[in-house]
Amino acid sequence: MGKIASIEVIPLAAPDAVADDLDGTTDTVIVRLTGDDGQTGIGECDAPPHVVKAFLEMPTAHLWSRNVNEILIGADPIEAAGLWQKLYDGTFWPGRRGLGIHAISAIDIALYDLAGKQHGVPAYKLMGGARRDRIRPYCTIFPGMPHGRGIEVLMKEIGRQFDCAVDLGFRAVKMEVLFDDLVTDRELVELIRRGRKMLGDGIQMAVDFGYRWHNWHDAFWVLDRIKDCDILFAEATLQHDDLDGHAELAARSGIRIGGAEAAATRFEIREWLTRGKVGVVQPNIGRGGGLTEIRRIADLCELMGAEVVPHGWKTGITSAAGRHFHAACAPSPVFEYVSPKVFDSLLRRELVSPEPEVKDGFMALPDQPGLGIELNEDLVAKLRTTSR
Incomplete structure (x- = not known):
């Protein structure tokens, strides 16, 4: 060769x-x-x-x-x-x-x-072969930062993206609630409840809080009030390096706590698991060490009873890498997928092809050599x- x-x-x-x-x-x-x-x-x-x-x-x-x-x-x-x-x-x-x-x-x-x-x-x-016979993406729902728009405009766009994702075949989504100071914590609880009602009970929903809080008490106040909303995991609740705060939150919350999207290598992820006590680690494959390292991270999570759901907000190259990761790594219930049909982006839409089809929440295992994409x-x- x-x-x-x-x-x-x-x-x-x-x-x-x-x-x-x-x-x-x-x-x-x-x-x-x-x-x-x-x-x-x-x-x-x-x-x-x-x-x-x-x-x-x-x-x-x-x-x-x-x-x-x-x-x-x-x-x-x-x-x-x-x-x-x-x-x-x-x-x-x-x-x-x-x-x-x-x-x-x-x-x-x-x-x-x-x-x-x-x-x-x-x-x-x-990477060792398939650990599942089909792969399960979740679709990230992001209306963009407020930029002067009111909360009802943002929620309308979230609803549009929800409908689009479900129509495309996704059965798991992540609701981004990066609303800055447009809403209080009490109002945020009601907005998340609205999001869950929009989706209905048959769709899995994670929530990304965009590092909203600086102490675990405030984060817990919100999570405790949405614990009956069937939240898959809570992402980016506290400041990234506040591992002790994550541990306090994880010990009390009925919702699985995610983190580590900016972490690199299995050594840093080990700190998130042993000190931060999170149940879901989310390192980006294109930041945390590539496919070689994400496989090691998955092995570590499998050993420690945690899950790995990599951050994947980039182009179709990262999306393709995410498909192969998810196929080969067992402790991964879902993987992040930015759909170019839900969130419009030139690089995501046109940089590589083809785009796999989602059927009833799943994609077929990749079957082409390498990543299976063309530049x-x-x-x-x-x-x-x-x-x-």
């Missing part, structure tokens, strides 16, 4: 990006690996594109701060776990848990895509940036 012959780092940015919103699909950075057999593999990470590009192209300074080409060129892409360790060791000094892990994540995803194509198998088979080269040429 072909060895890695070249590495390309491609920053992209959509022309209609809104800087004061929270849409992670407005830009991305693609890592494309090309084998000496002509096959290519792609990955992405969720981090500032030009900073990632600078990191991956920096010259070698010493053994702990190496240019990634020195590690990857001539390597066999099927040795993803071994290459992950070499990349981690070789960029330890400038990287470790931050941007360096994000950059490695994109490379790692691209390795699985390339190796899968070279060997003619879907990426999940390279839209015309869009890449159009949106490629040299600065941002």
